Amino acid sequence: MGTNTSQPMDAQGEVDGRPVTWFYQRAEQGQVGRLSWAEGRVPSPNTEWSHISTDHIIAVFPARSQGASQYQVLYVSDSDTNGDTKASPIAFRTLATSNPPQQVIHDFQPPGQACLYTRMSQPGPGSNFHVIVSTASGTGQAVDVWKQLVRPFLEFVSADNVEQKFEMHFTTSETTISDLTRSVFLPRANAGVSQSIVLLSGDGGLVDIANTLLSEPHTQTYQKPNVAILPLGTGNAMANSSGVTKDKTLGASTLIRGSPKDVPLFRARFSPGARLLVNEAREERELTSHSNSPICHGAVVCSWGLHAGLVADSDTAHYRQFGAERFQMAAKEALYPSDGSLPHPYRGKLSVLRPASNTWQPIDRMEHAYVLATLVSHLEAGFHISPASKPLDGKLRLLHFGPMSGEEAMALMTRAYQDGKHVDDPRVGYEEIAGLRIEFDEEDARWRRVCVDGKIIRVEQGGWMEVKNGAGEGLVDLIAM
Numbered sequence: 376m377g378t379n380t381s382q383p384m385d386a387q388g389e390v391d392g393r394p395v396t397w398f399y400q401r402a403e404q405g406q407v408g409r410l411s412w413a414e415g416r417v418p419s420p421n422t423e424w425s426h427i428s429t430d431h432i433i434a435v436f437p438a439r440s441q442g443a444s445q446y447q448v449l450y451v452s453d454s455d456t457n458g459d460t461k462a463s464p465i466a467f468r469t470l471a472t473s474n475p476p477q478q479v480i481h482d483f484q485p486p487g488q489a490c491l492y493t494r495m496s497q498p499g500p501g502s503n504f505h506v507i508v509s510t511a512s513g514t515g516q517a518v519d520v521w522k523q524l525v526r527p528f529l530e531f532v533s534a535d536n537v538e539q540k541f542e543m544h545f546t547t548s549e550t551t552i553s554d555l556t557r558s559v560f561l562p563r564a565n566a567g568v569s570q571s572i573v574l575l576s577g578d579g580g581l582v583d584i585a586n587t588l589l590s591e592p593h594t595q596t597y598q599k600p601n602v603a604i605l606p607l608g609t610g611n612a613m614a615n616s617s618g619v620t621k622d623k624t625l626g627a628s629t630l631i632r633g634s635p636k637d638v639p640l641f642r643a644r645f646s647p648g649a650r651l652l653v654n655e656a657r658e659e660r661e662l663t664s665h666s667n668s669p670i671c672h673g674a675v676v677c678s679w680g681l682h683a684g685l686v687a688d689s690d691t692a693h694y695r696q697f698g699a700e701r702f703q704m705a706a707k708e709a710l711y712p713s714d715g716s717l718p719h720p721y722r723g724k725l726s727v728l729r730p731a732s733n734t735w736q737p738i739d740r741m742e743h744a745y746v747l748a749t750l751v752s753h754l755e756a757g758f759h760i761s762p763a764s765k766p767l768d769g770k771l772r773l774l775h776f777g778p779m780s781g782e783e784a785m786a787l788m789t790r791a792y793q794d795g796k797h798v799d800d801p802r803v804g805y806e807e808i809a810g811l812r813i814e815f816d817e818e819d820a821r822w823r824r825v826c827v828d829g830k831i832i833r834v835e836q837g838g839w840m841e842v843k844n845g846a847g848e849g850l851v852d853l854i855a856m
């Protein structure tokens with residue numbers, strides 16, 4: 376316990392019925408705090424203290440049907456994965472306490488109206504509570520995280536058998552989440568049923584739900600579902616940008632203590648020949664069509680150039696096993712082509728629609744290296760792509776720069792890991808926009824691939840793409856703190 380033992384003790388209480396002395400150090404100014412306890416009432420300098428770091432605490436709950444001073448501390452412990460990339464890095468734990476420090480209760484007790492507990496007990500026809508385990512997201516940890524963390528946690532909170540309380544869904548293909556949304560979530564939302572979805576996946580799961588909810592008209596009774604995301608993908612941009620990954624509980628603390636917030640979306644519209652690439656780009660699929668244009672919606676990012684290229688090239692089973700490192704591996708290949716040439720200059724006309732303007736204004740450059748519009752601040756942990764973006768602020772921001780050498784581009788984008796310093800570089804354009812239009816001028820199909828939230832869409836020769844912000848209002852909520 377070090378110097379802390381000399382500070383005043385916070386309280387005396389019990390752990391598992393044994394008398395203990397508590398000490399609570401709050402998290403402050405980016406420093407992790409600790410809940411500590413020592414056996415007995417009178418700790419000495421030699422007393423051994425046990426600790427739970429505040430970033431491992433999910434919540435502090437009044438114990439059911441026991442005295443007013445009884446609380447359960449729900450927390451996670453780190454697991455030894457032995458290098459198994461599919462193993463959960465944490466496991467669910469509880470600590471039965473009596474009279475814990477008031478400040479811990481204040482900091483970690485779920486708020487009355489907004490918490491998971493209230494959402495679970497909402498009345499309504501049929502089951503309205505779903506858990507989706509996306510088995511192929513990220514490095515494939517979702518199944519074990521379900522077993523080690525989410526299942527015991529939900530069992531504890533609901534005091535019920537999970538299968539009876541929740542509708543469980545394990546993905547078996549890349550269309551499982553869209554199919555489920557079409558057959559279950561959308562009809563129920565249209566029938567006015569409020570639905571809570573716990574999603575163990577990357578950004579893709581949320582985007583599949585949002586796009587499918589938008590694929591058919593809504594009734595007047597439409598009730599927007601809410602989604603709590605447990606970040607088990609590769610980039611987890613949505614979770615990293617909305618505060619879900621601030622602690623080490625893999626989204627469990629947000630699930631129980633967060634409240635619903637509208638997910639902002641943009642809409643991308645394409646020239647008629649645009650197709651979605653699937654199955655490691657071996658197959659093409661039609662996108663949803665609206666007024667004869669293929670469209671899709673995104674909550675995270677729409678890009679062309681280096682970013683889209685590296686997402687596309689690294690979306691293979693081989694690369695996926697490397698987790699987020701796959702982006703950097705593919706980036707190296709794009710920036711330093713094996714034939715020794717410079718990175719590809721992407722040819723096309725860019726125009727932007729600025730907020731409160733009705734006129735598209737061209738960007739004065741026909742060749743580009745990086746063109747990226749985003750609604751979020753982080754594309755992956757530490758990669759601070761848009762430092763001006765605030766959680767779920769609904770502002771679309773454009774970042775772009777022209778061709779440069781591999782070394783220069785690498786040095787520039789590495790500064791995104793230094794708290795977003797890349798945007799201070801005079802070669803980088805960075806501004807809030809209402810829309811972005813690209814008219815592609817590339818012969819080779821490889822350079823006409825764009826990325827919308829991790830999905831890759833290839834536009835036909837001479838084709839175009841137009842992105843407009845502000846498509847998500849009233850559609851779906853994300854649980855955030």
Ligand SMILES: Nc1ncnc2c1ncn2[C@@H]1O[C@H](COP(=O)(O)OP(=O)(O)OP(=O)(O)O)[C@@H](O)[C@H]1O
Binds near residue numbers: 511552608
């Ligand atoms: N059992 C499965 N078989 C095939 N595809 C699957 C299966 N389960 C999920 N998928 C697909 O795998 C992809 C996973 O995307 P998701 O965004 O969740 O993770 P990610 O791409 O690793 O992370 P991120 O988008 O955060 O970088 C989705 O396209 C999803 O539809």
